[in-house]
Amino acid sequence: MTWHTLERRELAQALTDAGPDAPTLCEGWQARHLAAHVVLREGSLVVPVGLAVPPLAGRAEQAIEDLAQAGLSEGGFRDLVARVAAEPPAWHPMTWAGDAANLVEFFVHTEDVRRGGGTVEDRVLEPEREQALWSQLLRAARLTYRKVAAGVVLVRPDGVRRVVKRPARGFGTVVVRGSVADLLLHGFGRGTATRVTVEGAASDVDAVREALPFR
Incomplete structure (x- = not known):
């Protein structure tokens, strides 16, 4: 299947x-x-x-x-x-x-x-399915993060990280941490329903929030 x-x-x-x-x-x-x-x-x-x-x-x-x-x-x-x-x-x-x-x-x-009715726990996914979703997220990142002026590094709970967006002139880079599910949902505009965290200079974090809102 x-x-x-x-x-x-x-x-x-x-x-x-x-x-x-x-x-x-x-x-x-x-x-x-x-x-x-x-x-x-x-x-x-x-x-x-x-x-x-x-x-x-x-x-x-x-x-x-x-x-x-x-x-x-x-x-x-x-x-x-x-x-x-x-x-x-x-x-x-x-x-x-x-x-x-x-x-x-x-x-x-x-x-x-x-998640339409509020916060829920992540589904438990097979490692292979999670990896497939991670791969799809990385392929889509150029499109999903195109409006973010800051650079973006995605970090999974297991420590795996990928640079998916280089910063525009005058901006730094942020680190977005979360489960693969939450990182994917944030990238596709559902960040307010996730537990992702965004670390970096305040102006760079604001640049992410403006393009892809999160809690």
Whole structure:
């Protein structure tokens, strides 16, 4: 079983446990909206194109809202979650993308649901899955930290560290510490729901907080 397949199952379970109206870390979305987003990301081209082409974003948002309405009832939400749990159609590009496109997507959205109501403990992850997430985080770092003026060094609890961003002129470097899960979520804009710590000069820490807020 691939890691993104396992994350898909855990996302479906998190949605089931939360219920359709549960809050998520995605502003304005309840669990049913997030489920609708995942279904449409894999079942149509409207949402993926809308995410990439701003003029079409309105159509994508409306499609998500329309499908989310179907999840208002208990049975409707159960059917929506079943669609989340199912593999995408064979013709859809997401079928071919594997962990590269889906592992972080499903992991982050699972945490969007789990942490939507407040602080929770990190999931216990297999070392291999954690390493896969760490590798994905490092690959994405140039994009996720692009708006941070300070340099950034990520440090895991086991002491492994990586420089992921060089400082802009006039700025120093900060050290961001946290679990792999929390570092990943911080990089993808969910830092206020994590326990990451940021160490460095006050102005550099503020530069991180401005681009990627944290507690």
